[in-house]
Amino acid sequence: MSMRRITDAGTLAPHYDLVVVGAGPAGLSAATEAAAAGACVLVADENLEPGGQIYRAVTRNTQGRQDFLGKDYWKGRIITEAFCASSLDYAAAATVWSLDAAAAGEDHATLGLTLGGAARMISARAVILATGAMERPMPAIGWTLPGVMSAGAAQIALKSASGIPGGRIVLAGCGPLLYLLADQLLRAGANISALLDTADKNQRMAALRHLPNFLLSPYVAKGLSLLFSVRRQVRVIPGVTELAITGARRAEGVRFRSGKRQETIAADCVLLHQGIIPGINLASASGCIIEWNDTQRAFQPYTDSHGRTSLAGILSAGDGADIGGAEHAAVSGRIAALAALADIGLLPPSQIATRLEELEKQRQLYRRGRAFLDTLYRPARQFLAPPEPDTMVCRCEEVSAGTLRQVIALGVPGPNQLKTFLRCGMGPCQGRMCASTITEIMANERGVSPAEIGTYRLRAPVKPLRLAELGALPQTPAAVVAVTGRPPEHRSIEEEGKKQ
Amino acid sequence: MLLRIREPAEMVTFSFDGRHVTAARGDTLAAALLAAGVDTFRESVVGGEPRAPYCLMGVCFECLVTIDGIQNRQSCLIEVREGMVVNSQLGARLVTGCADR
Numbered sequence A: 001m002s003m004r005r006i007t008d009a010g011t012l013a014p015h016y017d018l019v020v021v022g023a024g025p026a027g028l029s030a031a032t033e034a035a036a037a038g039a040c041v042l043v044a045d046e047n048l049e050p051g052g053q054i055y056r057a058v059t060r061n062t063q064g065r066q067d068f069l070g071k072d073y074w075k076g077r078i079i080t081e082a083f084c085a086s087s088l089d090y091a092a093a094a095t096v097w098s099l100d101a102a103a104a105g106e107d108h109a110t111l112g113l114t115l116g117g118a119a120r121m122i123s124a125r126a127v128i129l130a131t132g133a134m135e136r137p138m139p140a141i142g143w144t145l146p147g148v149m150s151a152g153a154a155q156i157a158l159k160s161a162s163g164i165p166g167g168r169i170v171l172a173g174c175g176p177l178l179y180l181l182a183d184q185l186l187r188a189g190a191n192i193s194a195l196l197d198t199a200d201k202n203q204r205m206a207a208l209r210h211l212p213n214f215l216l217s218p219y220v221a222k223g224l225s226l227l228f229s230v231r232r233q234v235r236v237i238p239g240v241t242e243l244a245i246t247g248a249r250r251a252e253g254v255r256f257r258s259g260k261r262q263e264t265i266a267a268d269c270v271l272l273h274q275g276i277i278p279g280i281n282l283a284s285a286s287g288c289i290i291e292w293n294d295t296q297r298a299f300q301p302y303t304d305s306h307g308r309t310s311l312a313g314i315l316s317a318g319d320g321a322d323i324g325g326a327e328h329a330a331v332s333g334r335i336a337a338l339a340a341l342a343d344i345g346l347l348p349p350s351q352i353a354t355r356l357e358e359l360e361k362q363r364q365l366y367r368r369g370r371a372f373l374d375t376l377y378r379p380a381r382q383f384l385a386p387p388e389p390d391t392m393v394c395r396c397e398e399v400s401a402g403t404l405r406q407v408i409a410l411g412v413p414g415p416n417q418l419k420t421f422l423r424c425g426m427g428p429c430q431g432r433m434c435a436s437t438i439t440e441i442m443a444n445e446r447g448v449s450p451a452e453i454g455t456y457r458l459r460a461p462v463k464p465l466r467l468a469e470l471g472a473l474p475q476t477p478a479a480v481v482a483v484t485g486r487p488p489e490h491r492s493i494e495e496e497g498k499k500q
Numbered sequence B: 001m002l003l004r005i006r007e008p009a010e011m012v013t014f015s016f017d018g019r020h021v022t023a024a025r026g027d028t029l030a031a032a033l034l035a036a037g038v039d040t041f042r043e044s045v046v047g048g049e050p051r052a053p054y055c056l057m058g059v060c061f062e063c064l065v066t067i068d069g070i071q072n073r074q075s076c077l078i079e080v081r082e083g084m085v086v087n088s089q090l091g092a093r094l095v096t097g098c099a100d101r
Helices: A025-036 A071-084 A151-161 A176-187 A203-208 A211-215 A220-233 A281-286 A326-343 A349-367 A370-376 A401-409 A415-422 A435-446 A467-471 A477-484 A493-499 B029-035
Strands: A015-021 A041-044 A089-091 A094-100 A109-115 A118-129 A133-135 A148-150 A163-165 A168-174 A191-197 A240-246 A253-258 A261-266 A269-274 A276-278 A290-293 A298-301 A314-316 A392-394 B002-004 B011-016 B019-024 B064-067 B070-074 B085-090
Touching: A015 A025, A015 A109, A015 A326, A025 A041, A025 A071, A025 A118, A025 A326, A041 A109, A071 A326, A094 A118, A094 A281, A118 A326, A118 A467, A148 A151, A151 A163, A151 A176, A151 A269, A151 B002, A151 B029, A163 B029, A168 A176, A168 A253, A176 A191, A176 A220, A176 A269, A191 A240, A191 A253, A191 A261, A203 A370, A211 A370, A276 A298, A281 A314, A298 A435, A314 A326, A326 A349, A392 A401, A392 A435, A401 A415, A401 A435, A415 A435, B002 B029, B011 B029, B019 B029, B029 B064
Parallel strands: A015 A041, A015 A118, A041 A089, A118 A314, A148 A269, A168 A191, A168 A269, B011 B085
Antiparallel strands: A094 A109, A109 A118, A133 A276, A163 B002, A240 A253, A253 A261, A290 A298, B011 B019, B064 B070, B064 B085
């Protein structure tokens, strides 16, 4: 048996033992583990190929042709190969737009998803959310100009299209991924004018107590070699405290301050990055308890040590649950799969105890050193809560930091009320690009922890859904009679398609 | 603007705002447009400012375009296909159905 690729909604089974949302290292590993135990599994993923962002296009790329990606990238092959050899259903380019936990007295959750232009509601006894991370938005003057992208976007272009930004590139921000990207771009022959490091020097003392643990972690050797390699080849400017992208209709340069020096560098492409945060929209909209992680300075779904959220039958694994990197994500996916199957009675708890213990040990190993990185690279306050009034915070509805501060000063209780006043977070991205900044600005203005401020309350659909898709959802005969007063006419899926 | 550093194996062609564009099979539409030198994908809804993809992974919604008459499509999540008719989106989505312009 091997993986079955599903390309149209009509081929989906109406019911699965386990639905995994996301096909990055966590989702793929969870699905592989569950399929091996005999569960009936569906993996639904937004992307065109398995691998998530970290192993994007790994099934299509080759070590010979894409030699610039670095050796860790190819670890994704092991995960995707095991996945492709598993007996399960895989829906690529699928959007999961709703998730409802089991109602009282029922034993299955319900998911709404769109595939190949048609929507379906399917049920699952257990759901694992492996929705991964997103980059923490880095609002600055001019960050909405064409030519400005996140560092992750450049990495995606490199992995999926072997594409590098043309012209002069400036990287700005902080964190390990910024240096990893710089190294990959250099190997691919890109022209990097400068790397503006915004890491907060004040964090060094705070990070020191986590240093011994970091020195024993698997990240030390790779991290140091990256730092040295990039510093040797690129002008790295440390201690950057102010940043603005200049240009009228597109990025033309970057103005920055480091110490007493203020300078503008010409740039055709500006890549911003300040760490990654869990993508929580689906978990949050389904009603999972969301909690503040102060070390990682981000909201994440509450999970127990095996990935169970606050809702029965819904688990979360990988960076979408708790940032820990690709290898940590893969292990946490396996743990969540075993826990899910035990919860629905497909595996006896006694049978998985030893395996869980072993996986837990691996997970601890990959966790080691994260506290050091999280603390050292916590973004400086002015990049979390941009001080300049003109900085655009909500890119969709175009709400600036200045407007937000004025309305916060009126005594608005929280992010949800701010949304009602200003429409921030109500555009197509549904708050993904502004939620973290809104919370930070509000916390800063009030002088309280972001935990007290909270974040947007989210509701399904968590991704845009066409009314035509919603309207064409298959209905039960009873529902049709109830609304139209007539028995349903039978139409095939092809006819439904033509009708649209 | 993206420069391809490896020759694509197989090409497809589509149109963007009436102009013919060549892309690699397997590209997302957003990557294909960037590689074709398109630097502005749309104009923002409130201020009419030029916008282009920021995240390329389905989060930012800056890459929204009209594909074959359907508005608000995330071009970073859709595979480029032969003969696709793609248009940039100027301002907000039109409520009255088809948006060919």
